Amino acid sequence: MIELVDSVDTGADRAAHLIARVLRAAPDATVGFATGATPLGLYRRLADDRRQGRVDWSCASAVALDEYVGLGPQHPDSFAAYLAQHVLDPLGIAADRADLLRGDATDLDAECARYEAALARTSVDVQIVGIGRNGHLAFNEPGSPFDGLTRVVELAPETRAANLPSLRSLEKTPARALTQGIGSILRARHLVLLAFGAAKSGALAAALDSPIDTACPASAVQLHPSLTVVADRAAAARLRTRVR
């Protein structure tokens, strides 16, 4: 299902409404949180809802999608730091209810195996995802297998460049990351894909309107039985069939 919205704020509201519905049905739900600029409005809205007592997060758990290799949770550019700032602290999700990938693990493969086993045990109720301009999903770059699990990946040059604003320089942007695989992501009960702005229009059209193909990792979402896409008109501008 595609929810077409007129503004990023309305998109954040719609997505917050979906997440709240999951939490009300299952207060001990596990929610998977994406990073990046796209979900920030949603996270602000979730924090507001919690402050106003509309949604109770006290029994909920959180998981992450991905993390840069080499960055521990104390590193300001780590996704763990982002999630602490924008999600875990504002929603009051305690450390023992948040399982995040450790980019500073000494044995990265063991960390990925640990994470995958934890995901399989927990079973994620709703996973929030964004989409990269090259169609990446989490850090699954073009060519990633659709049955892939959590693993160490090389980042595409365009992904490293797109993430420059947060990491400040290309040299400081790690060339590798840990990421949930597409197979891991597809196991979540519900998927909420957020896409805002014209820069995402090509990737969104490739993901939703083209044949499912590993050349566009996000096209794997078409395989998911419970997918909601929340997109603004700019991001949806190149969709041919589903919206207009």
Ligand code: GLP
């Ligand atoms: C990053 C993250 C993805 C995110 C995507 C889009 O590299 N690994 O999980 O969805 O890129 O980011 P943004 O929302 O900032 O455009």
